[in-house]
Amino acid sequence: MSEENQSEETKKESTCEADNGKTAAILAYLLIGIIWFFADEKLKKNEFAKFHVKQAIVLLIISVSGGIILGLIPILGWILLPFFSIASFAFCVLGIINAAQNEKKELPFIGSYAKKLNF
Numbered sequence: 001m002s003e004e005n006q007s008e009e010t011k012k013e014s015t016c017e018a019d020n021g022k023t024a025a026i027l028a029y030l031l032i033g034i035i036w037f038f039a040d041e042k043l044k045k046n047e048f049a050k051f052h053v054k055q056a057i058v059l060l061i062i063s064v065s066g067g068i069i070l071g072l073i074p075i076l077g078w079i080l081l082p083f084f085s086i087a088s089f090a091f092c093v094l095g096i097i098n099a100a101q102n103e104k105k106e107l108p109f110i111g112s113y114a115k116k117l118n119f
Contacts, residue, residue, distance in 0.1 A: 029099070058114045
């Protein structure tokens with residue numbers, strides 16, 4: 001009986017860990033998951049969450065820096081800024097969809113840079 005209880009507890013813990021990883025992966029694209037990832041030691045060992053957090057960090061850096069650069073360029077930059085913002089939002093939604101479906105798909109253009117992050 002005690003072995004059965006231990007195996008049930010192990011299954012519950014692994015399911016809970018997987019759910020936490022999935023939730024953090026989804027929330028990473030909304031910045032909350034990135035903060036959660038670095039605050040929780042157990043989550044840092046979750047490869048699924050780590051994959052999506054890396055992509056979310058690269059997406060965040062590109063979105064912020066691209067928005068600043070385009071905002072500083074008169075006229076042409078101001079015209080392109082809304083399209084850049086829409087593209088950033090689309091990548092964010094794509095990442096959330098991939099995380100919700102438990103898929104480790106790389107975001108277009110961004111995934112190769114995310115692989116280079118080490119933490």
